[in-house]
Structure formats: C-alpha cells, structure tokens
Amino acid sequence: MFIKTFGWSFGITAVALIVAYFYGGVEALILCAILGVLEISLSFDNAVVNARILEKMSEFWQKIFLTVGILIAVLGMRIAFPLLIVGVTANLNPVQAISLALEKGDIHTPGSYAYLLHDAHPQIAAFGGVFLLMLFLDFMFEERELHWIKWLEKPLAFIGRLHGASMAIALLILVASALMVRPGKEVDVLIAGILGMVTYMLVNGLGDLFDVDGDGDSDADDIDAEAAKIAKKANRGVGKAVGKAAFMLFLYLEVIDASFSFDGVIGAFAITSDPIIIALGLGLIGAIFVRSLTVFLVREGTLDDYEYLDHGAHWAIGALAIILLLTISIEVNEIVTGVIGVLFIGAAFLSSVVRNKRVAAATTPVGQLSR
Template sequence: MRQFYAAFMVAAFALCIGAGLGYWQTASLTGVLMGVEAVAILALMETAESMDNAIVDYGILKTMSPQWQRRYMSWGMPISVLGMRFLFPILLVAIVAGLSPWQAARLAMMEPQRYAHIMLGARDMIASFGGAFLLLIALNYFLDDDKTHHWVTWVEKPVARLGGVPALPVGVTLAVLMGVSRLMAPGHDPLAFLFWGCGGIVAYILGKEVLVWLIGEPGAAPLMMKGGLLSFLYLEFIDASFSFDGVISAFAITTDPIIIALGLGVGAMFVRSMTLSMLKTNALAEYVYVEHGAFYTILILSLLMLCGVLVSVPEWITGLVGLLLIGGAFLASLAHKRQG
C-alpha cells in the first residue's frame, strides 16, 4: 500500500486544482463541482484503461536496476504528465494547424473549443502511429518461439512457431495498415494514415531493436548505464503510445488542457504505483497468464485504434475488453496455481 501514498497525495492536489480552476472560470459552486468531477472521471478512465500498460511496464522494469526503477517515478512522472498529457497535444495541434508551439498553447488557453476541434481532426494520424506501434508490441510477444507458457494453447502454440520467420510482425502490421487505408471513407486521408503508421513501425524498430542490440552487447559500465537510459526512454515511449487514445478521448469530457493533464496525470500516477507494487511483491510470477491477458488486450486495443478510422468505437468497449481479458487471465492463473 505504501507505493500508493504518493498517488493519493497527487490525486488530492489535482482535485483541489480542478476545483480552483472550476471556480475561477465560473465563480460558482457548480463550476467547482464540474472541475472536481472532470479530474476524477479522467483519472478513473486512465487507470481503468491502463492495467495492461502496468503489466507491460512491469516486464521491462524487472530487468532494470533499482536506480532506474526509482527514476521511473521521479523522472518518469513529469515526462508522462507534462510531456505526454500537456505538451504533446499542443505540439500536435501546432503541426496540424501550421502554428508555432506558443500559438498552439495560446489557442489551448484562450480558444479551447477550436483547439479541441483541431486535436480531434488529428485522430487518424494518432490512431495510425499508436496503433501500429502497439500492434508490433503484441505481435512480437505472441510470435516468439521461445515462449514456455501458453494460455489459449490452440492459438498461441501455432502462432509462436511462426516466430522464426524474420520480420513477420512488421509484414503483418503493414498489411493491416494497407487494408484499413483501402477501406477509408471519403474525407479521410489514406496516404497520411499510411505515413504515420509507417512512422509507428520505424519508431518501434529504432526504439526496441536498437535497444536490444545495444544492451545485448557485452561491455563496460558506461554502456550498461546507457542501456539503462535507453530502457527508461523506451518505457516512456510505450507509456506514450498507450496514452494516445486516452488523450483524444479526454476531449469528450473537457476541452481544458490543464484539467486534461491533471486527470490523466493522476491516472498515470496510479498506474505507475500499481506497476511498482507488482514489482515489489513479484505478484505476476504467481499468476502466469496475467501477462498473456495484458498482451491480448494490447492486440485488441491496437486493432480498435486502427479500425477506429472506419467505424466509431465507444471508449467503454476498450475498458471492458481489458477488464474481461485480464480478469479472465487472472482466474485462469488461479486455477493453474491450484493444479500445480
């Protein structure tokens, strides 16, 4: 429980700021309640939808030194909240609208409705980049012929045998991007969708494969220190990919960029606290299928993100899928534990 103390303190601070902003904007008790409600809803939404993120982070963190594990919170939280939840939407709006970052920031503060409209207009690009990146994460997990545990055996065993085929995950991801782009309705830009999807593939290869190559090299302490930094940056990039959809969805609740950063930041804090708690107790070692449930969730989330340009997918579906898959994997792990 100690790992969650900081998260509860940050939540209390964020709710107070939300209340203050609500009063400043409306000078009424209703505004105070609306500010608190928006922060709370966004925090709950981010926490509920990021259980798979916590499990994936755990798998990377357990390979890192205690020093870098601590930096996951001390350095990682400002990057996660200020970088991804506040600066990223502003920079994206600046790119899409052809504005300077300062103009985009001013637009966010002075004209939040127009800012939200531009941000929502970039949904296809974000979905393509983030969806391709997450799809590669999931495919590389399942297309692994060294895996020893399989949850859905009749699916995972045959798929795992294909892990020896070079570049198969990249080929599958490109095929999905091409298929979705062909089905896009008028008003969408298939070339932009493919461009940003290929950007997600490149980012994964540069982030993951170069990282594995560097850390796999035997060498001196400076190289290992560099490897720790690269692992940390890769971890932050994964967190950013998971949060793409949440940042866009937040505009359905409020257009205030500060409230969005506060609410999603509280959720990110609880997710990271959850990850550290799992790391401290080594809980996943006892529940062998929970990791499988998380990666099935990532697989479906990535496909929903990519197919979201074709059909509207309600946000509650993503959360429900994650809850059912991770919950089912947990129950299967309990049954396996009793049998073993």
C-alpha cells in the same frame, strides 16, 4: 507495502481533485475524476508491460521512472504532445497553440484546439495502433512453452516462424485501415502507420540490445516453471541493469509507455476540451497511479506469481491496437477499450490463480496430501 507504494498516488489524486474544484467547480471535479478512472482502466496492460521491463532495472532507476518518468508522462504526452499536434496541423507557434488550447473550444467548432486534435486523430491512431500491433504480434509469434489461450497462441507461434510475419500482417492491416479512412487522409494514415512501424523496430532493437525480454520464458512445463520462479525470487535484485544499460532501458520504457497514451489523450477530448482538466485527470491522477501500480507489481513479484498476466496484458494490447486502427474510420467509445483491457487482465489473473493451485497440488508430496 500498499500504502508505501500508493500513498503518493492517493495524495496527488486528492490535490488534483481540489485544484479541479477551485478551477471549475463541481463539474470540473467530476470530469477530472472521470478522466482519472478512464486512464487507469485503459492502462492495466501498460502497467504489466512496464513492470516486466522495470524489474530489470536497479532501485535507483525505478525511482527515476517514478520521478523523471512521471514528468515526461504528464508534461510530455498529456500536455506537450497535443499542443505539438495542434501546432503542426494548424501551423501555429507554441504560444499560439497554448493560447488556442486555453480558449476551450468545442470539438465540433472548426479551428478550435479540440477540433484540430480530433482532425489529426487518423494519423495518431495509425501511428499508435501499428506500434502496439507490432508489440502484440512479436510477443505472440515468439516460441514459448508456457501458453495461456493455447488454441490461439500455439498457431500464432507457428506463424511466427515465418521471418517478417509481424511486419507483413501489420502492413496488411494498415493498408486496410487506410482504405476505410475519409477521402484525403489515406496517404497521411499510411505514412503515420509506417512511421509507427519504424519507431517500433528501432525501439525493439534497442530492447534486444539490452536483453529487455530475456526473462526466462523457456519453462519446460508447469512444474519446471514453478521451480524457475522460486529460483528467480531468490535472486531478485541480482544482475539489475545500472549505468548506461539502465539509461537505455529507461528510454526504451518511456517510448513504450508513451505509445499507450495515444488512446487516452485522444479519448479525453470526447469528454472535455479543457487542457487543464485533461492534465489533472489524465496526467496527475492517471499517470501517477499507473506508475505506482507498475512499481507495486515489480516489488511484490506479481508477474512471477501470476505468470499469465504477461499474456493477458499483450492480448489487451492487441485489442487496443485493433480498436485504435478501427477508430481511424469509425467511433469507438473509450469505455469499451477500458473494459476489454480489464477483462483480459482479470481473466489472466484468475487463470494464473487456477494454474498456481494445480502446480502446488502437483508438487505436494503424496504423504502430505493424505494427511
């Protein structure tokens, strides 16, 4: 199962590294590898959230996510998106933007591709940060019986009873972020953040329309949750979305997936301004591994086996959102972002293992325990 799912990822990684070597020598190969590792470390939470949505789709649409979806991730977010930002910022047509990108200008050189993209960072961070913050808050504000960090999640769920709480908190944090940005960017940051909020509301409404989050988080207690998990496994593959519903879920999934790409795309220019290396490292290596990991989580039923992973992923999303908003005014190393995400996912996994052992012990007949 592992080789079948990740085989293409390892093969494409090898090809990408070879291309990078012939393109720019050992230095390009090393930079490509670093970018691939950076993208993967930043995207564990992405894979968990994607998997929760993807498991509702038929096998056909899961394959579409791995094929068409990867093209959108690579060509759209890792190549076209930066070109679009630079083109709009510098009033360049697509040909001029591509020509400027291939010049490989330094990030500190005014007028260069990397410089223009870095100059647009506050707006990009505001849009992506608010979008992800809303995603985090809506998850935490939802009433559920199963909690991971109970002393935090229960009070947050109580706050969530207030209608519009996530929007109010996100707006307050956005305003605070705009006040800290360099003079002249305040309005741009506010507009970008509000657009991020509107985009989230539209995408979330689309998800609600097709019951994206209707995944049975209403367990009465741990033992009932275990029984529900067994029943869910027995019915895996039943009631999968197809046709128009699956297509809308696919669009929903692509928008969610794209929102996770902002930090990686911007952070890549702190490592190299070469768009070819960025496309190879972030796009081919990083994006394909994230998709393979997503499919692996779905086919192995990992989210059902380790139920705190959802929580850990959303805490990582919350941390990423805050870090993105902080980077509007201060520099934060991308490695810090990646490490925080991995720590949350790792802690949630270990907590799930402990919980599974506790539930297994509670459901084992007394006679078997005494043997």
